[in-house]
Amino acid sequence: MDINGTVAVITGGGTGIGAAVAESLARKGAEAVVVNYSRSAADAQATVARLADLGCKAEAMAADVADDAAVRRMAERVRDRYGRVDVLVCNAGTTKWVPFPDLEGLTDDVWRHVMGVNLMGPFYCARAFAPDLRAARGAIVNVSSIAGILATGSSMAYGVSKAALIQLTRDLAVALGPEVRVNAVAPGIVATRWHIDRVGEHVFSEMAAREEAKAPLRRTAQPEHIAQMVTALLESDLVTGEVLVGDGGRHLGY
Template sequence: MDLNGKVAVITGGGTGIGAAVAEALARKGAAAVVVNYSRSAEEARETVARLESMGCKATAMAADVSDDASVRRLAERVRADHGRVDALVCNAGTTRWVPFPDLEGLTDEVWQQIMGVNLMGAFYCARAFAPDLRAARGAIVNVASVAGLLGTGSSVAYGVSKAAMIQLTRGLAVALGPDVRVNAVAPGIVATRWHIDRVGEQVFHEMTAKEGARAPLRRTAEPEHIAQMVVALLESDMVTGEVLVGDGGRHLMY
């Protein structure tokens, strides 16, 4: 896919990886980028302002991806405003920090919140935008995690949600082919506020330095690195149903 002149929708697009993807698409010449958010309204507006300064038409649109009706309203608004959708990046995600041994901490409410956003949100978005993506012969990229491939992550529920998202990616690649390609990226630790705000900058630096020393590339990913991967998958016309890991090779080490 040549991204020049295309219309893209990014869920959770106001901060972190989502904002980096939005800017990467603008640099590629995207005609319009819809920045979806649920709570980060101010950050979404700031992202939109940066995109517009780059010459890209951008709009911040609120929607709770875990609610099917909200997602369908989002799709209707995008359709009315732009008339087409070429690329969908399902980046919206959530977690709850529950130590793995604390099974009692994995309440029904925790499971439902995490699965609702991380898994059902990606499905609802793919379903709502499928007609537009089919018409455009477009592409979807889901932002999963190495937690969906390994026994790691912020909680058991989070890892399960990302593993399910990876399988959803494969299933959607079959369901939406040959018109729509569907792939996923699986980042490791990324230097975003999600991680940094939880432990503080000093602890995050110490933690990532220790982990990074065991990875072949010896560094921690920035949001821009994951955005590179997302763009690469959007542009790769013969790739579908694949998962691209972005952790500096850390997953290769025992």
């Protein structure tokens, strides 16, 4: 896929990885980028302003991806506004911090919330935008996590949701082929506000240092690194149903 001239929708596009992906696509000549958000309106508008400075049409659209009706309304609005969708990046995510041994802490509400955003959200978005993506012979990239591959992460519910998203990626690759390619990225620790704000800068620095020491590349991912991976998958015309891990090689060790 040639990114130049495309129309892209990025869920959770106002901050972190989503914002970095949006800027990467704008720099590669995307005609328009829709920045979806649910709560971070100011951040989404700030991202839109940066995209406009890069010469890209940009718009912030509010929608809770866990709400199928809201996603369908967003898809209709994008369709009316831009007439096509070439790229869908399902980046919106959430978690609840529950230690693995605390099984009682994994309440039904925690499971419903985390699975609703992290799994059902990408499914609802893929379903709502499928007609447009098929017509454009477009591509989807889902943002999963290393927690979907290894037994790690903020909670068991989070890891299960990201593992399920990896399987959804494979299933959608079959369901939407041959017109639409569907892939996923699985980042490790990424230096984003989403992560740092939850544990604090000091704790994050210590945690990142420990992981760097075990990773062959001795680096902590920045949002721009994950954006590179997303863009690479979008541009890889013969790749579908794959998961690209981005953790500096940390997962290679025991």
